[in-house]
Amino acid sequence: MATLQIEHLVRRFGQAAPALDGLSLSVAEQEFVFLLGPSGAGKTTTLRLTAGLDQPDSGRILLGGRDMAGIAPRDRNVAMVYDKNSLYPHLNVFENMAYPLRLRRMTDSDIRSRIGRTAEILGIGHLLDRRPGQLSGGQQQRVAIGRALVRDASIYLMDEPISHLDAKLRAHMRVEFKKLQREFAATILYVSHDQLEAMTMGDRIVVIDKGRVQQVGTPRQIFDTPANRFVAExxxxxxxxxLDCALVQDGGDWRAEAPGVSLHLNAGWVTRHGLQNRRAGGVVxxxxxxxxxxxxxxxxxxxxxxxxxxxxxxxxxxxxxxxxxxxxxxxxxxxxxxxxxxxxxxxxxxxxxxxxxxxxxxxxxxxxxxxxxxxxxxxxxx
The missing domain is CATH 2.40.50.140 (Nucleic acid-binding proteins)
Incomplete structure (x- = not known):
């Protein structure tokens, strides 16, 4: 396993606003970090740059302390799972999962042991002799996840890997992903726009919007103390x-007022946050x-x-x-x-x-x- 450090990453596509605008984040060894944000926030672009499938305009990506500039994807020891599987249709499930291990010249006994344990946890042990065309969409995606997890990768990059599964299977996979991460001591950067996944699975969450980091913290910190209005909403x-409103002080009474609304605020709360020193103006x-x-x-x-x-x-x-x-x-x-x-x-x-x-x-x-x-x-x- 290895640490991931992304520093001031910028990626532009044509004349449009940058997909990534100085993005920085870190993933510690054996940490499960979620990259959470709306569509178009720059999540998948970050994964592609980390995997070496695209190149940044500026900034650095360090994996295990090594600068990845100029390092080909196959030499980064990164495993990536997409939102749609990319299985080899002519190979059965076992051989699809074994393919990256055979490239590393692992012994047959080690391959069978690693695939057997992963397949059991993913609930696909009974499918090992089938080909992708004989599987449902959810089963195919679990095989794709398993093919990544059997590798001894430095970091696993997950691009919404369970978004196409049904609700019951997604709930099961949320639990199993965390279990797999602990059993394999894996370092994972997981992209999602599903906050339930992030809140239940992540050690830390990186919330991004328009290519910029909005907040980094534990799920509890993100929910309880959002850094700004975007994260809060x-x-x-x-x-x-x-609710757009104004702070109003009337003697010792503080209120938040808007048309048709007048909320009394605790004076101690106002003082603890220094709101009594705030200039008059709008608040939310x-x-x-x-x-x-x-x-x-x-x-x-x-x-x-x-x-x-x-x-x-x-x-x-x-x-x-x-x-x-x-x-x-x-x-x-x-x-x-x-x-x-x-x-x-x-x-x-x-x-x-x-x-x-x-x-x-x-x-x-x-x-x-x-x-x-x-x-x-x-x-x-x-």
Whole structure:
């Protein structure tokens, strides 16, 4: 295994904005790092440059401390899995997985041992005699993943390798990937736009957008303390509610105000984040749907209780997501379903909800950078 260091990587395609704009990241030995971002963020470009399939305009890629400039892909000892498999159709599953090992002149006994263990974990041990044309799409992709994992590569590059599998198999593979990584002591850089994969599998997450790193941290850090508005809105399902507002001080009372909304803020929270020294100006208030609490109709008018009308309802088993129209905007509330089986409110019905002032995020409206996060500790859920 080896470390990966990417330094100030730039890659341009024609006259368009650069696909990578000074991107830097690191992957420690035996670490599982996710490169997370929307389509077009530069994720796959980063993998291709690391594998040597494309060349950067500037910047460096170091693998195990060795500069990869001028090093051919076959000499980098990198294994890569794409979102669509690239199996040899004339070879059976065993020989597809054995191919990179035979190139390394491993003994037959070592090849069988390595393939047998990997195939068992991937659930494809019974498919070793079949050819790719006899397999389902999900089975083919598992074979492609297995062909990469049997190699003793310096680093494994994964480009959304389970995105085409069905939901049940993806859930299984999320667990097995982590198990495989630990068993093989593998160093993995995994590209995805699926935050559930990143949050459940990654040791660290690198969030990128438009070829630039937005934040690096553990899954918990990314979710609890997003560095800016982009990360806050991108990471989290349902997505964070954001609201353009102004900070207002009236004596010792601090409020976040927007048309139809006036939220009282904890003075201690304001002071801890130095907001009392902030110049007057716009801010963006962030509220996780999990931290908005349904309130009784009679609570309307109490501090931090807002009202609206039900715009849409999504039932998710034991939980329900409400889209609520309030003050000319749509807010999302993620609530546990009532245990007594009460009927869900109808579309257009009035609804009240409480905002926990201890669970708020605040961002600069101009730069998008984070100004304040919720205080540590358990948060109240609906």
């Amino acid at each position: 991108f990471v989290g399902e349902p997505a964070m509610n954001t 208030l962030g509220m996780r749907p999990q931290h908005l609490t349904l309130a009784a109709p009679g609570d309307a008018g109490q501090p931090n209780v807002e009202t609206g009308r039900v715009y849409a309802v999504e039932t998710l088993g034991s939980e329900t997501v409400y889209d609520v129209e309030s003050g000319g905007r749509i807010l999302r509330i993620w609530s546990r379903r009532a245990p007594d089986g009460r009927a869900l409110p109808a579309i257009g019905a009035p609804i009240s909800f409480r905002v926990d002032p201890g669970a708020l995020h605040l961002f600069d409206s101009g730069t998008g950078q984070a100004l304040a996060h919720p205080d540590p500790g358990p948060r109240r859920a609906a």
